[in-house]
Amino acid sequence: MTYDVPAPLVSRRKVAREMWVLGFEAAPIARTVMAGQFVNLLMRPGPLLRRPFSVYRADGDVVEIVLSAVGEGTERLLDLTRGELVSALGPLGRGFQLDAGPGRVTLISGGLGVAPMPLAARDARALGLEVAWVHGARTQAELCSEADADRYYWATDDGSTGVHGSALDAVPPSEVGHVLACGPNRMLAAVAARWPDAQVAVETYMGCGTGVCLGCAVPRTSGVYDRACTEGPVYRAGSIRWADLPAHLHYRVTA
Amino acid sequence: MSGSLDVGGVRLKSPVMAASGTFGYGTEVPLCDRRHLGGIVSKGIFLQPRLGTPPPRIAETPSGMLNAIGLQGPGVEALIRDYAPQWASWDFPVLVNVNGETVGEYAELAARLDGVPGVSGLEINISCPNVREGGMFFGNDPRSAAAVTSAVRQRTSLPVWVKLTPAVTDITEIARACEEAGADALSAVNTFVGMSFDLQSRQPRLAFHTGGLSGPAIRPLAVYLAHRTARAVSIPVVGIGGIAAAEDAMEFLLAGCRAVQVGTATFVDPNAIGKIVEGLRRYEELLRPPD
Numbered sequence: 001m002t003y004d005v006p007a008p009l010v011s012r013r014k015v016a017r018e019m020w021v022l023g024f025e026a027a028p029i030a031r032t033v034m035a036g037q038f039v040n041l042l043m044r045p046g047p048l049l050r051r052p053f054s055v056y057r058a059d060g061d062v063v064e065i066v067l068s069a070v071g072e073g074t075e076r077l078l079d080l081t082r083g084e085l086v087s088a089l090g091p092l093g094r095g096f097q098l099d100a101g102p103g104r105v106t107l108i109s110g111g112l113g114v115a116p117m118p119l120a121a122r123d124a125r126a127l128g129l130e131v132a133w134v135h136g137a138r139t140q141a142e143l144c145s146e147a148d149a150d151r152y153y154w155a156t157d158d159g160s161t162g163v164h165g166s167a168l169d170a171v172p173p174s175e176v177g178h179v180l181a182c183g184p185n186r187m188l189a190a191v192a193a194r195w196p197d198a199q200v201a202v203e204t205y206m207g208c209g210t211g212v213c214l215g216c217a218v219p220r221t222s223g224v225y226d227r228a229c230t231e232g233p234v235y236r237a238g239s240i241r242w243a244d245l246p247a248h249l250h251y252r253v254t255a
Numbered sequence: 256m257s258g259s260l261d262v263g264g265v266r267l268k269s270p271v272m273a274a275s276g277t278f279g280y281g282t283e284v285p286l287c288d289r290r291h292l293g294g295i296v297s298k299g300i301f302l303q304p305r306l307g308t309p310p311p312r313i314a315e316t317p318s319g320m321l322n323a324i325g326l327q328g329p330g331v332e333a334l335i336r337d338y339a340p341q342w343a344s345w346d347f348p349v350l351v352n353v354n355g356e357t358v359g360e361y362a363e364l365a366a367r368l369d370g371v372p373g374v375s376g377l378e379i380n381i382s383c384p385n386v387r388e389g390g391m392f393f394g395n396d397p398r399s400a401a402a403v404t405s406a407v408r409q410r411t412s413l414p415v416w417v418k419l420t421p422a423v424t425d426i427t428e429i430a431r432a433c434e435e436a437g438a439d440a441l442s443a444v445n446t447f448v449g450m451s452f453d454l455q456s457r458q459p460r461l462a463f464h465t466g467g468l469s470g471p472a473i474r475p476l477a478v479y480l481a482h483r484t485a486r487a488v489s490i491p492v493v494g495i496g497g498i499a500a501a502e503d504a505m506e507f508l509l510a511g512c513r514a515v516q517v518g519t520a521t522f523v524d525p526n527a528i529g530k531i532v533e534g535l536r537r538y539e540e541l542l543r544p545p546d
Contacts, residue, residue, distance in 0.1 A: 002285040004525065042523060048470055049315050049523060089286075089525070207313050207320065208522035212279040212298075214324045215313035225307055225327060230283075246311055246462075 036095025101128030110183025136167030196238025263440025288529030319472030485511030501534025
């Protein structure tokens with residue numbers, strides 16, 4: 001079931017340098033969203049199209065997203081005042097699929113790839129799975145200050161905290177369970193090379209979020225393009241043709 | 256707006272339809288008030304399945320979006336098998352948007368769809384900017400446009416609409432050619448070819464390099480072309496281009512269109528069409544012919 005609800009901004013907190021968590025009251029979405037699913041937010045005034053965000057946390061009636069200002073849509077969201085409404089469409093997409101425990105999941109996130117992880121940790125725990133979380137960023141100040149797992153591991157590109165290197169470099173061999181990953185597509189391609197059975201949440205440009213515009217094409221190893229908004233955004237890592245998926249997305253609407 | 260209206264042999268439930276490529280095959284869009292749908296035009300179909308273009312396929316631009324999807328689709332047999340049976344049970348008409356790389360392919364597709372329950376008409380796409388063969392190239396020459404139209408006309412008893420490209424010097428010339436070749440109505444207009452560059456990569460933002468521009472950015476251009484088309488022919492014209500509200504639809508109706516199609520607005524609001532049809536009630540007065 002998909003809902004389109006007027007959602008007031010109810011909370012905002014900083015979780016890293018230039019990284020914020022916004023909370024919107026959107027009860028039907030908050031109550032039904034699964035880890036890895038997303039909401040598509042419309043701002044008026046604002047850019048023409050909605051902007052998709054993985055759900056970061058869902059608590060009671062509130063849905064949270066995490067973002068940095070990367071373009072017109074995110075800048076507008078960060079300018080919202082408390083009580084101001086957006087239209088929230090969701091929950092959308094197919095999230096992480098987890099089997100009941102006992103067992104272990106390893107969450108690997110890079111930068112804003114933390115987005116689906118708190119919900120993934122929640123759902124994994126509810127299934128009796130042990131959760132290890134490996135998070136990487138460029139530098140200490142950009143590491144998300146919130147984490148929810150049984151054990152944590154950090155990595156920074158500049159070595160300012162944790163392992164000097166990428167999140168992948170910080171995964172202790174003893175911790176590798178079922179891998180769930182989110183981050184830049186380049187990082188996910190490396191995840192796919194090491195753990196083809198990992199589940200990864202990919203990022204694409206998106207038009208409608210509902211499966212009709214075919215704008216969010218993801219190239220699959222089966223030869224077809226399918227839709228990040230409908231068959232994804234979570235995929236088996238080894239099922240994507242990474243070389244054909246744009247490695248880095250630019251967001252600014254040129255005006 | 257209540258009651259149905261006849262547009263080129265298709266009985267629409269309201270004057271507001273879903274444009275091709277923006278409503279899938281009618282089964283996907285959630286939360287749309289389907290009681291208000293005048294009808295829908297399917298995603299463009301070819302005889303054979305098509306993969307479509309590589310990503311990135313879309314880029315937002317001021318008040319608009321560029322797309323180069325490349326007519327990804329399952330091919331006509333899958334459409335007939337998987338979707339048409341559902342359409343047959345719906346109370347609004349479904350037109351199939353028909354594409355080909357040659358005149359022969361358009362004609363064969365038309366023949367294949369003739370008599371298929373659930374298909375209420377054909378919209379011939381001679382205006383897609385995102386395919387390498389066929390598409391827009393048939394739409395910018397009056398002889399080619401007429402050749403496709405009459406080839407389709409001869410192979411089907413279904414109503415035949417032709418969707419025109421704005422990328423022509425004189426749209427009235429193409430419109431008349433299609434009318435003379437047997438078109439029952441014209442859809443005006445398809446997207447405008449556009450391009451946008453990313454400053455960081457110094458590359459076009461779309462993998463296909465060019466794309467079709469849609470959304471409110473094109474509305475005045477589209478109203479103008481729909482108006483010129485409507486004045487040039489006696490068959491009905493269905494206006495398309497950046498309609499997001501009842502007032503926008505009214506502009507096309509006042510410009511001489513019999514009905515309209517809504518596209519990009521559905522991406523923004525899945526119930527855009529429902530809201531537009533409800534909004535049009537406020538303007539019924541304006542649509543009455545003067546005494």
